[in-house]
Amino acid sequence: MPLGETTFVSQAMAGFLMGPSVLGQFKCLKKFFFAPKPFFVCETISLLGTMIFLFSMGVKIDISMVMRTGRKTWAIGVCSFVLPLAFSIFYAFLLRQVLPPGTDIYKSLFYIAAFSSAGSFQVVANLLEDFKLLNSEVGRLAISSSMVNGVLCAIWQIIAVSRQQKIIFQDTYQSSSKWIAISLCVMVIIILCVLRPIMLWMIRRTPKGRPMKESYLVSVYVMVLGCSLFGEFIGEHYLIGPIILGLAVPEGPPLGSALVERLDTFVSVVLMPLFFLTSSAKFKLHLVDTYSFAIVQPVAFFGFLGKVIGTMLPSIYCNMPLTDALILGLIMGAQGMTHILHFQNLQYLHIIDDQSYAQMVVALMWLTAASTPIVKFMYDPTKSYLSLNRRRTIEHAPPRTILPLMACIYHEENTPPLINVLEMSNSSTESPICLYVLHLIQLTGRSAPVLIDHEASNKSVNPLKSSYSQNIRNAFKSYENQQMGNVMVKVLTSISPYETMHDEICLQAAKKRAYMLIVPFHKQCGPTQILESAQPIRALNRHLLRTAPCSVGILVERGNLISNNPLTSMSFYSVGILFVEGADDREALAYAMRMADHPNVKVTVIRLMEPRRKSRNLASRDPDGDLIHKFMVDYIHIKRHDYREEAVRDSVEMVNVIRSLEGCYDLILVGRRHQNESSLFSGLTEWIEFPELGLIADMLVSSDSTFDGSVLVVQQQNKAGIGLLDIHPENSIVKKQEPLPIVEVTVAQRRDQ
8 A cells, every 4th residue: 555554454444434433324324334134144244254264364374383483583472472461461450550440441451451462473474465575584584473472372362261251151151161171172183183184185186286176175165164163062262163274274285275365365355344344333433532542542552562672672682683673573563353353252252341342443553554654664675685795797706716696497397498508607616506496486375485495404394395396406406416516506495475576586696695596587488389478477577687686687498498408418509699788798798708618518799789889999998898808819719609790780780680590599698788879779669578688689589589599688787785776677778877887986996995
């Protein structure tokens, strides 16, 4: 939202505005929305919606993650539970010393303090998803810490409610509490020992990569309804059964992801608005008077303040920056739908009165509405990786050292082309390559993103997760063994939503100090036709072009690199470089010069020049000429390499030169952007199909192109900490600016120092 609010705030505000306390006072709306019979139907549907919502959230939770969290997470989770509880209850104790004992607020003040200061994993997960922070460092820490906090809060709330029920119902509760506890244990045993094995059987019966049968999904829905009915029958809340069943559903695909995909949109778009509308009927604005406001609001504020402080103290102790600790505290302090459900349960059990419920809802709304925009506008996840590197490019990489590269893989079909590029990159004893392969899997059926390091996950990750990327790992390990120490490959698996996946990739690239990030093009192309298109991958690639802390290469595979297999045969590669001018072309040429050292790679540099510039001395002091001169001195004497210049006067002649390359090369390297004010690119921007590839690469891979080779589109990283130039994938021609060379010189001076 433009104001930085979460979807919960907007939906809740809309529901309360439509309720009987505001717009519902008008007779026409009251008769339409709150007539007894229609309202009863809406309330029934909304209760079904809350049941499915909490079941869905249970499916997304990985309960084993609580046990695997580190000391830092446990410290934050425990402190964010203890301090707000202590703050709010201590303040409530002080208030009870001055309040008259006979009032309803006096009796329920401790419960107001305890439940207003509680945390919720579901609320934190929804907030991070709304703000696209699931893959940020703060987001990952908030997810794991909120799981610990949520478990502690749930145990405390069950104890508190059970104690109050015992006081209210006395003998009746005393005689039935044992049977309720026994029945609850029976329900848990049935879910774990009967229903979960049935769901595991459904998964085994589903072929890999195939969707779940509709009959299986319907059976799970029946289980949800049955568990809810059983919970109500034994005297527990009707939501207990679906929550436990959701936690028991095997996470991820095929079952967990199928359930979440089917339920999420329907619940969030249809059922949740009805829940907020029916909840507004329980909210009576006229009960919010000054006296109760002055009592309840400070209690809720002290609980919120305790959550922020309880989160910040252990975070600062663990050397987290003050701003990040504050943001983490505000995230952990957010409240949402689960809190409203708890408040309504307290109201239903007569633990709090209608006036206290109204005050607690008011406190929830204004505290959440005031804190979440601060998170939205203060926290930038890119700073965590942009500040780790200064200049990580192949052009500026020191010679005869290990070259760290990172590559992303979306499907197993991306593996052979990447191995061929790795083979061409000429790993040697003097300059070995360390390749980090990140297998990207879309997050479905769970809330918390996962990064799996397969070399360090033999004991810490369950066998189901360690089976991810098995074929990819085997292929790269085979190539690594074949190279006898010249290549080191480490495979990681990242399971996260596409909207925030670029943060994970950039953070890993910065931590591994990669000089180039290679990602597949979003269209998998064959020699004659396009096989697959994925718009989320295209959006991800555009994010990476804008935020990556190292150079980026987009590999467009046209089929020929798949046919070559370095694992089984010796291959000879013909590589071409289209060089115009600019940093991206220099980065492409620097990478090609590394390939030129490979005995089975032929490199041809084709420089496109306007006639008035063709006579310029190659050894002049401009960086383009310096690199071209270095290539000619080091490689032209080797017969298999070649260099030629093509004089082109306009875009038409340039297009003709590019079309003449058909059938000549296995791989062409080309820069994405060109700082050029000439007429070579005039009029081409109107016909560009893929702006993220740049004008020249777009001509090579567009739908009407007959070029049958693969293309590696290179963009040089030109950031030093914070970006020197704002990169937009839509712009492949960047006009020259005066301040830019001054900053570039400053960076070079610092590097020399």
